Amino acid sequence: MSYTLAIAAKAPIVAYPALIAAAFINTQTDATVKIDFIDEKDVEGASSKLTKGDESFKGDQVLDKLASDFPSVLIGAEASKEWIEFGQNELSVKDFKKLSVSLEKLDAHLNYRSFVLGYRTSLADIAAWGSIRGNAVMTSIIRNQTYINISRWFSFLETDKRFGGVLALFTEAIAEVRKQAKAQATSSGKKKETHKANFEINLQDAVDGQVVTRFPPEPSGYLHIGHAKAAILNKYFADQYHGKLIIRFDDTNPSKERVEFQDSIIEDLRLLGIKGDRTTYSSDYFEKMYELCIQLIKEGKAYADDTVQEKMRQERMDGIPSERRERSVEENLNIFTEEMKNGTEEGIKNCIRAKMSYDNPNKALRDPVIYRCNLTPHHRTGTEWKMYPTYDFCVPIVDSIEGVTHALRTIEYRDRNPQYEWFLNALNLRKVHIWDFARVNFVRTLLSKRKLQWFVDKGYVSNWDDPRFPTVRGVRRRGMTVEGLKNFVIAQGPSRNIINLDWSVIWALNKKIIDPIAPRHTSIVNPVKIHLIDGPEKPVTEKKPKHKKNPDVGEKDVIYAKDIIIDQEDADSLEDDEEFTLMDWGNIIITKLLKEDGKVQSIEAKLNLDGDFRKTKHKITWLADTEDNVEVDLVDFDHLITKDKLDEGDDFENFITPDTEFHAAGLADLNIKLLEVGDIIQFERKGYYRLDKKGESGKPYVFFTIPDGKTVSKYGAAK
Ligand SMILES: *[C@@H]1O[C@H](CO)[C@@H](O)[C@H](O)[C@H]1NC(C)=O
Ligand SMILES: *[C@@H]1O[C@H](CO)[C@@H](O)[C@H](O)[C@H]1NC(C)=O
Ligand SMILES: *[C@@H]1O[C@H](CO)[C@@H](O)[C@H](O)[C@H]1NC(C)=O
Numbered sequence: 101m102s103y104t105l106a107i108a109a110k111a112p113i114v115a116y117p118a119l120i121a122a123a124f125i126n127t128q129t130d131a132t133v134k135i136d137f138i139d140e141k142d143v144e145g146a147s148s149k150l151t152k153g154d155e156s157f158k159g160d161q162v163l164d165k166l167a168s169d170f171p172s173v174l175i176g177a178e179a180s181k182e183w184i185e186f187g188q189n190e191l192s193v194k195d196f197k198k199l200s201v202s203l204e205k206l207d208a209h210l211n212y213r214s215f216v217l218g219y220r221t222s223l224a225d226i227a228a229w230g231s232i233r234g235n236a237v238m239t240s241i242i243r244n245q246t247y248i249n250i251s252r253w254f255s256f257l258e259t260d261k262r263f264g265g266v267l268a269l270f271t272e273a274i275a276e277v278r279k280q281a282k283a284q285a286t287s288s289g290k291k292k293e294t295h296k297a298n299f300e301i302n303l304q305d306a307v308d309g310q311v312v313t314r315f316p317p318e319p320s321g322y323l324h325i326g327h328a329k330a331a332i333l334n335k336y337f338a339d340q341y342h343g344k345l346i347i348r349f350d351d352t353n354p355s356k357e358r359v360e361f362q363d364s365i366i367e368d369l370r371l372l373g374i375k376g377d378r379t380t381y382s383s384d385y386f387e388k389m390y391e392l393c394i395q396l397i398k399e400g401k402a403y404a405d406d407t408v409q410e411k412m413r414q415e416r417m418d419g420i421p422s423e424r425r426e427r428s429v430e431e432n433l434n435i436f437t438e439e440m441k442n443g444t445e446e447g448i449k450n451c452i453r454a455k456m457s458y459d460n461p462n463k464a465l466r467d468p469v470i471y472r473c474n475l476t477p478h479h480r481t482g483t484e485w486k487m488y489p490t491y492d493f494c495v496p497i498v499d500s501i502e503g504v505t506h507a508l509r510t511i512e513y514r515d516r517n518p519q520y521e522w523f524l525n526a527l528n529l530r531k532v533h534i535w536d537f538a539r540v541n542f543v544r545t546l547l548s549k550r551k552l553q554w555f556v557d558k559g560y561v562s563n564w565d566d567p568r569f570p571t572v573r574g575v576r577r578r579g580m581t582v583e584g585l586k587n588f589v590i591a592q593g594p595s596r597n598i599i600n601l602d603w604s605v606i607w608a609l610n611k612k613i614i615d616p617i618a619p620r621h622t623s624i625v626n627p628v629k630i631h632l633i634d635g636p637e638k639p640v641t642e643k644k645p646k647h648k649k650n651p652d653v654g655e656k657d658v659i660y661a662k663d664i665i666i667d668q669e670d671a672d673s674l675e676d677d678e679e680f681t682l683m684d685w686g687n688i689i690i691t692k693l694l695k696e697d698g699k700v701q702s703i704e705a706k707l708n709l710d711g712d713f714r715k716t717k718h719k720i721t722w723l724a725d726t727e728d729n730v731e732v733d734l735v736d737f738d739h740l741i742t743k744d745k746l747d748e749g750d751d752f753e754n755f756i757t758p759d760t761e762f763h764a765a766g767l768a769d770l771n772i773k774l775l776e777v778g779d780i781i782q783f784e785r786k787g788y789y790r791l792d793k794k795g796e797s798g799k800p801y802v803f804f805t806i807p808d809g810k811t812v813s814k815y816g817a818a819k
Pocket of ligand 3: 438439442
């Protein structure tokens with residue numbers, strides 16, 4: 101009996117388990133399961149459909165049917181039931197929260213196990229492995245070893261052809277589907293669809309068109325890569341659901357905030373390609389929050405406390421109630437609305453605390469402070485207020501009032517989630533879904549404002565936009581693209597584990613974005629001259645593609661001449677009489693090689709353009725030695741600190757890398773003059789570079805090396 105399995109190639113979660121089961125049957129039995137890839141999001145409403153004679157089965161039934169027809173191949177159907185359901189339900193969701201819970205469960209289960217059940221592959225492995233493979237977000241997590249046990253099990257099974265081979269089959273089919281779609285689009289004259297990352301992740305209870313997310317930076321500094329993650333995720337979900345993103349300046353602490361920072365944050369967001377649908381300010385709600393605080397006090401849910409700070413901290417630690425906890429409503433109201441509001445001597449001594457609990461195991465619930473006096477004028481409201489709501493009080497209220505449906509914030513706030521909900525309940529405000537994600541940490545990188553300021557003050561870096569800084573400005577200047585950052589952030593998605601990432605991870609993603617579009621140019625460092633005896637009498641200029649695989653990148657001028665230059669390093673690798681290849685020109689044969697102290701000084705050679713470039717050992721980049729060449733300064737950088745992860749108690753000042761900036765002077769092709777600051781190119785056989793400054797009045801064009809996640813730099817660490 102033969103079977104046909106139709107797979108929806110564009111399904112949000114591709115039916116890999118069914119595909120793998122088919123591979124088991126096809127390789128181990130005489131039966132045949134014919135596989136059809138359908139270029140659609142579903143096959144009759146399901147991700148797969150199995151046909152056997154007149155019968156057909158869809159979705160979850162497919163695996164059941166195959167297992168019951170081939171029990172000796174797809175073993176363990178009974179025992180695997182729980183795991184099959186787990187695979188089909190819990191690993192095939194796109195909800196961040198659920199996913200990480202499921203992954204944690206599977207990871208723990210696989211500790212000391214090679215297979216999900218017993219000692220050989222069973223249907224349980226097929227269901228779990230296939231579900232993970234089909235879920236685009238998860239594969240990157242698996243690759244990056246966030247869940248060690250899953251990663252080990254996953255790669256182990258991948259080496260099995262029935263698992264890994266299916267992938268190749270699918271990849272080919274997808275490539276075919278894409279090719280056809282592209283051909284169709286081109287022939288019908290439609291604009292080519294740009295390749296866009298689509299991670300297909302769902303938020304809890306999200307309704308298309310109604311999702312509102314927010315990014316609430318405090319205007320007290322520049323954005324760094326951690327903020328970028330929050331901003332990008334919020335923007336991503338707003339877009340995915342055709343909803344709205346609110347940029348909210350959380351300006352509730354006048355001692356730290358300034359107008360300049362507000363402007364710089366808007367600029368930083370622009371560099372990330374993020375524009376909010378609305379820009380708001382927490383300070384717009386001071387009056388409202390004042391009223392809500394009065395409401396809490398009146399209902400006996402908040403009190404004024406003048407316990408000195410040290411003692412209050414100790415009491416909170418020890419779970420002891422404050423002596424002021426039972427003050428009367430009248431007294432509390434008077435202190436809040438008269439003394440604190442006027443910023444009197446008595447007012448300044450007090451703060452308002454929410455009456456949640458004094459001894460809850462979650463310390464965030466031990467009567468948090470919600471209002472404090474501060475006499476510093478506010479950059480928007482001036483001296484109108486002498487007291488300000490705290491972050492803890494302000495955020496849930498403003499989220500709720502502004503219509504935020506999903507508040508995405510980093511996991512450090514997780515302990516404060518119950519507090520957030522307490523405020524909304526106590527004040528009878530609309531609920532907001534909270535979703536927390538892992539903070540990003542990078543090795544050998546400091547994010548603290550104070551520490552970064554120290555590097556600026558001591559002159560280790562030029563400013564906050566220094567390419568060695570983890571600020572948005574810094575990484576953009578170093579050559580990070582918005583797409584690269586975005587893909588990185590989304591790929592990190594459901595993981596809640598705070599890991600210390602190597603920068604190579606993010607740079608490798610960036611490379612994938614820039615490689616297909618970066619124009620190719622040539623630069624020569626420490627030039628050595630080659631005289632081509634039979635080279636062209638006069639320089640000849642020809643148009644050549646800037647990118648061999650992507651004609652859309654355009655053309656550039658290449659000059660062919662009798663005298664050319666190559667890198668000293670390349671010259672030193674050559675031998676007498678050697679035939680080698682000049683890239684994109686042809687072979688030449690050395691007739692004279694002048695050396696001094698082991699270094700090649702100059703070369704004479706003759707053309708052998710019919711020579712076979714596949715037979716030469718060296719393929720070398722070159723430039724015509726003409727006045728047209730442009731002077732360049734190629735700059736590379738190292739991390740500012742020497743230790744991957746500073747421990748508690750380490751003083752970062754003891755781990756400063758002595759040299760972190762490296763310059764190489766060189767010459768580059770004339771096309772460089774047409775570049776604009778910010779353009780990203782590749783210098784062939786050297787790497788990717790971003791133009792940081794155009795050359796003028798005798799100064800060279802300054803290019804910064806863009807790490808590609810692979811190159812190990814001269815000074816050690818992978819960049
Ligand atoms: C497997 O996972 C558990 C729980 O996450 C962890 O403690 C253990 O070290 C892991 N085992 C291996 C072999 O990596
Ligand atoms: C995972 O790590 C590998 C190697 O470090 C890297 O190539 C890949 O891009 C990373 N993927 C994600 C999504 O971080
Ligand atoms: C606070 O200021 C208001 C308005 O200026 C004034 O009427 C009130 O008496 C002041 N209260 C205290 C305690 O100073």
